[in-house]
Amino acid sequence: MHFKSYARTLAIAVSLAVVAGCTSTGGSRDGTMDDGRANGGVGTGTAGAGQVSGTGTNGVSADRAGQQADGRIPEVRTIYFDFDRDTIRSEFESVLVAHARYLRSNGNARVVLQGHTDERGTREYNMALGERRANSVKRFLEVQGVSPSQLEVVSYGEERLAVRGNSEDAHAQNRRVMFAY
Amino acid sequence: MKVIMTTWLGVLLLLASSLAQADLTIEITRGSDRATPIAVVPFSADGESLPEDVAQIISDNLERSGYFAPLPRDAMYDRPSSGDEVRYGQWRALDVRYLVVGHVSRASDGYSIRYELMDVSGQRRMLGENVSAGGNELRAGAHYVSDQIFEAVTGIRGAFSTRIAYVTAQGTDQDMQFALYVADADGHNSQQVLSSREPILSPAWSPDGRKLAYVSFETERPAIYVQEVGTGQRAQIASFDGINGAPAWSPDGRRLAMTLSKDGQPDIYVMDVSSRNLERITNNSSIDTEPAWAPDGRSLIFTSDRSGGPQIYRHTLGSGQNERLTFTGNYNARGRLSPDGETLFMVHRSNNGFQVARQDLGSGRLVVLSESRWDESPSVAPNGTMVIFATQQGNNGVLGAVSADGRASYRLPSASGDVREPAWSPFLN
Numbered sequence: 001m002h003f004k005s006y007a008r009t010l011a012i013a014v015s016l017a018v019v020a021g022c023t024s025t026g027g028s029r030d031g032t033m034d035d036g037r038a039n040g041g042v043g044t045g046t047a048g049a050g051q052v053s054g055t056g057t058n059g060v061s062a063d064r065a066g067q068q069a070d071g072r073i074p075e076v077r078t079i080y081f082d083f084d085r086d087t088i089r090s091e092f093e094s095v096l097v098a099h100a101r102y103l104r105s106n107g108n109a110r111v112v113l114q115g116h117t118d119e120r121g122t123r124e125y126n127m128a129l130g131e132r133r134a135n136s137v138k139r140f141l142e143v144q145g146v147s148p149s150q151l152e153v154v155s156y157g158e159e160r161l162a163v164r165g166n167s168e169d170a171h172a173q174n175r176r177v178m179f180a181y
Numbered sequence: 182m183k184v185i186m187t188t189w190l191g192v193l194l195l196l197a198s199s200l201a202q203a204d205l206t207i208e209i210t211r212g213s214d215r216a217t218p219i220a221v222v223p224f225s226a227d228g229e230s231l232p233e234d235v236a237q238i239i240s241d242n243l244e245r246s247g248y249f250a251p252l253p254r255d256a257m258y259d260r261p262s263s264g265d266e267v268r269y270g271q272w273r274a275l276d277v278r279y280l281v282v283g284h285v286s287r288a289s290d291g292y293s294i295r296y297e298l299m300d301v302s303g304q305r306r307m308l309g310e311n312v313s314a315g316g317n318e319l320r321a322g323a324h325y326v327s328d329q330i331f332e333a334v335t336g337i338r339g340a341f342s343t344r345i346a347y348v349t350a351q352g353t354d355q356d357m358q359f360a361l362y363v364a365d366a367d368g369h370n371s372q373q374v375l376s377s378r379e380p381i382l383s384p385a386w387s388p389d390g391r392k393l394a395y396v397s398f399e400t401e402r403p404a405i406y407v408q409e410v411g412t413g414q415r416a417q418i419a420s421f422d423g424i425n426g427a428p429a430w431s432p433d434g435r436r437l438a439m440t441l442s443k444d445g446q447p448d449i450y451v452m453d454v455s456s457r458n459l460e461r462i463t464n465n466s467s468i469d470t471e472p473a474w475a476p477d478g479r480s481l482i483f484t485s486d487r488s489g490g491p492q493i494y495r496h497t498l499g500s501g502q503n504e505r506l507t508f509t510g511n512y513n514a515r516g517r518l519s520p521d522g523e524t525l526f527m528v529h530r531s532n533n534g535f536q537v538a539r540q541d542l543g544s545g546r547l548v549v550l551s552e553s554r555w556d557e558s559p560s561v562a563p564n565g566t567m568v569i570f571a572t573q574q575g576n577n578g579v580l581g582a583v584s585a586d587g588r589a590s591y592r593l594p595s596a597s598g599d600v601r602e603p604a605w606s607p608f609l610n
Contacts, residue, residue, distance in 0.1 A: 112401075119555075120535065120555075121491075121512070121514065121528075121530075121535070121557075122471065122484070122491075122514040122515040122528050122557050122558070123382055123383070123515075123557070123558065123602070124382075124383060124426050124427040124440060124470045124471045124484075124515065125468065125470055125471060125484055125486075125491055125514050125515070127403075127424055127426050127440075127447075127470070128424065128440070128442070128446075128447040128468040128470050129468070131423065131424055131442055131447065132468075152422075153423065154401070154402055154403070155403075155423075155424060156380060156398070159350075159380035159382060159398070160353070160354055160355070160357060160380065161353055161354065162353060162354045163353065164353055164576060165576060166554075166555070166573075166576075
């Protein structure tokens, strides 16, 4: 009982810190991002993690919603990449921010960042490209204050295609990093 | 029939199992215009019905090589079964240069194959031999005879008695099934050596043909394993943080080159197999992967994107020197050297996708050998005459092969699922 309330206090403190952190990071990464977007950026809301919506609009709601949100793994667990790129697309920054918040609030949580490529090119070279993508996500999360000990990178290259076929659409759905908690 | 099942880290190992056969068939896609006309007359068999058509296996082998154009059976007016019975004029009239005749009989412990190779224009016997084959070795006997004929005519050692390893895969994403097989070079006698729900890739034969090194994700992390093909006994030999990939045996079989990213980015390492000691070969912020040994064991080739896109480099051991080998196009990867070390085979990206290409290392000239848009994983036959690779037919992965001169090609379609990652064994006899 005693421990629980302490844990809750800690969680609230951490989640507040997270909100502050993601706002400033969002701003520094993309000058056009205003605070509203960076917070709502926890647009994880739009991306499916409804319970996170409203986080951080003010301290009070961050308190309650944050607890809820930080207790659950964000629902969006896949982000996609451009051809031959390992840079995080701006539309997915909010997803990473939500995962960063979750991981900071749940210090015992560990996640495997699974890097994937499309099937063009050789298998072992793609293994290396998939690792680059997953490392790019890892660095983003670390900048967000996630402990490296919570993160592991495993590249699958082109070995676990999400979609078969040689269409551009299939390729785009295969170039991804998945969060496996 | 021996079936051993071992649960090891959650993986099912099936050995020498006829339950898990997935033989590949062969479709010739292109015959060489320089092929030598030959006739392989159906072997007589004392009226017995045999489980295999030995002459047909020999004929198919010779045709697939691209070096021979066998005469169709319905064009044979005469069916001699020994050299004494050959009427040369008949075969000369059919423009046949070589003739193979023979006889198969049952022996106490299997079969006896007697064959003769005749030079039609010289009207002489070039080869003649009695071969004994065990009860289930009739195909092996036919491959042996094919090897002898191939070498007698071309001067090149035959590679029909070799094997191939390959990987099959079915499903997508989290719901997949992978298996590693070995089969005869003609796709027959397939045996599953490993099956897993997690990826299997990069099989590589040891130089003595007894072991396979490969990458398996069965622990949900990539690791390199070495497995005895005959017994199924195996060991995990590399499971560092990050990538453990692309194992390649040194020609003496004592070392494995591999790709590890434990120190930050993918680099080439060489492991002493018995001591497991590691030596780092490359140290570069770029991707370095897909190592392969030169036949003399003095250098390694590998893929690196240090110049931007992937190109193939050579690292001379002991010198620390890296030399770029490929300059044609912006994507050349997964190089393999011919047995004489003078020709490089690789995956080359053209305007029309990815093909298997050959580069003469002396002149630097690159020639595209394969024709589909999704060709990869070239592996060279131990006699250097053919390259087997992974290609696509419809939406399915199949194996293809092309002669080193590009003139002849064939495919090995499978009944189900994707087939990929072929590795041609060394000579086994």
